[in-house]
Amino acid sequence: MNLLGIDLGTTNSLITVQHQGKVRCIPNALGSDLTPSVVGLDDDGSILVGATAKQRLVSHPDLTASVFKRDMGTDKVVQLGKRAFRAEELSALVLRSLKADAEAFLGEPVEDVVISVPAYFHESQRRATRDAAILAGLKPVRLVNEPTAASIAYAVGRLEEEGTCLVLDLGGGTFDVTILELFDRTMEVRASAGDSQLGGEDFAKRLADLMLKENGIDPADLSAGDKAVVARMSEAAKIELTDGSTTLVECRIHGRDLAWPVSRDGFEGACGDLWSRLLLPVERALSDARLKPQDIGEVLLVGGATRMPRIHTLTRKLFGKDARTDIDPDRVVAIGAGVQAALVATNDAFGDVVMTDVCPWSLGLDLAEDTGGGSFTTGHFHPLIERNRTIPVSVSENLSALRPGQKLVELEVYQGESRQVANNKKLGTIQVKLPPKSKVKEIVEVRFTYTVDGILEVEARVDGSETLERLVIQQTPGLLGEEEIARRLTEIAHLKTAPRERAEYRDLLARLDAHFAMSLKERRQQIALAMRLLEATLESQDEDRFRPMARRVRAFLTQLDEDRGVFDFPDWAQDFDPDEDGKG
């Protein structure tokens, strides 16, 4: 049985397998190993995942969901057609599609996986990720922090060396910083810090805002389709500005044809405060690891958004050295997850390597403080596990009830760094019943255990009693209960995914659709014609007609992607009468 690694990203997801000491990425039905983390509903109600769905973000924004990783661990739902989807379910559909790709590739069922999560994912986001895997019919054997996975991928080839490296992981939606020390075939994470609400998408959003502002368009006027066009164009322009110093954005928004030139300086200026937000977690990680920038031996950049040239400039400024560029920022996390999977399976390939990680958050309780005279204040955060302790770790502490005869103690569990629990993230509540009519202030022993997966277990026990109270995580808002998972598992199993073999057709049509929405007059007509022909040949159910047509359309699309394409009419298209098309 293979143990696979999965990078469930905000923008793209990947699945990897270890074979003969090498970890490789598995291609999807369209031949790419990057599957966009986008889920959509097809017109016939079946589920689309990946590139096919991504194309429809522009043409069918109301039937397509993306960037849902940010909503993991919350109750937010996205309405697609008749059904409202939670982030876990959307992620489960992506995972299910990865599973299908891996099974097709390996020719055997896939169940056990290691999934990477941002280091700064908190408790409920981690649980939501596990739930998503279960909903997809997978068994999440281990969660691994993304920057840790990246450093594993980097370190695994140089285990005999010693040194400290810092990983900057700027993905689509999250930012993580991890400091890793390598010695004696041991990989030790010294500290992790991050910002779970900062990613490449925010930079693209700034560019989009700038575009609307400079063209005098009020964002409130935009339709859902317009917004998708804006998002797509700004993402494309952001990528253009990686290599070029200027680019021209051309599109049709809100009934207007735009031609907007933008420079890299203009873009970087519009992101002003985002750059300084990047520095905060770096500062914290360094200070928690008790290191100075000059102590860092190597800097690794991970995540597609680290391609932005300014990131390189800033890291050079900060560390006085260039970041390594010889690793593929899109795939390194997935490969690390694959290595970790092999390590979990104690695969001989990587021998006796040991990896230790940390808990990036402080975890603790809401505590009352006696202010004298029998009065108390509440809301004080009392950490049991301080941030950046090496895990697994288990800590217990004895707490006392406020007064004799108290019937119940309510332990509220929080995660965060603020002195006031109100500013931290609440994870759940445990109620501990105290012995009745007690004459003394009862003592409660509370134990916090943080596992290697980054999952917190809380237990409380009244002194001298045998009953253990456990944190009932099901009561936490933003998470599903066990029954709820079981119910949704059946529901998801019934959601039909478009057949893999039709994926090519769907992909082509969706890409045409997207170009149709963004193009103008003549080209629009050409795209419409290509769509009609493609549809007609598919409906002819004649493989010999469809194949060459698909090839031509693909070539046409390549031209469109590179801009200014002309659709090359197939000769036999003359037979086809546009008035009879089956579209209506």
Added chain:
Amino acid sequence: MSDDWEILGIDPTDDLAQIRRAYSRALRIHRPDTDPKGFQRLREAYERCSEPSYAPSAPPKMDPTADLLEMAAPPPPRTETRSAPAPPEPPRPTPLAATPEILDDPSLLLAWDTLWSDPSKRWDRRAWERFLTGDHWWNLDARHAVEDQILSDMESDWSRMENRAIHNDAKFLLDRHFGWWKRDQELYERFLAGFVDDLLICAQRGGLRNGSEDYPTAPRAPLLQGPGDATSGSDTGGSSGESILSKIGWWRGLVLLMVLIRACSYLGSDAHSSPSRPAPPVLPPKQWYSGSVDRPIPGYSETGPGKGNAR
């Protein structure tokens, strides 16, 4: 204590490389994923043995919580919480250690001085934005030096009641830049609690005004409370009291909700066992914050932070 060396399998030493090698060797037996308990024992032994002063004959380690208790004792006014730095935190570079000769580029400090001393600039949001933009902030030594300077200038302005008028969004912009909100603990340890309260409350208001999603929408409560507040029904002051009330509902009448520290068993210490911590210093009544929070009300200054509630 000798157990720790036994766990590592070496004789007591202060050679860190040797300790680390021993740890690494033992790690192969007590792997974190397969033997969590053994790993934790090993890890704790390793961390203790790596402490610089951890020699067999060294005096027992000071309980780090003792300082905290001292801190909580009623301090003389004005010096309240800044006396003892929290032991678990690594020391940050002090402003003195990073004065301009270390900075290759003292322009940040100059820029700050200009901004802070020029009333017309202080009122200009763009001047603040310009000040906070640029690559020179990515020199960490310079950044820390300027940050310390900003905080101490603002603190002394606050405590001397100079009431420098600054743009309403300035504290929000500073907070977004330095991330103070997310490390309030550290600020409370280093600066006057009243000043930090004021700073963070202003930052939050500015953030909400500017549509920032980084702040909770419930108003931030000041850290320190009058002892009467908790029993009179508004736990943390402001309207966050309401949310707590609604959260606990009828439980409130039934039981007292929270518990007190009694003992910190894993440290084997009784330092926590006092169930009645000394009352924290009393802050002025919370109405004080409902006025113009961007600058303290002059009348309050006569009593100084720490006494205001007495009347």
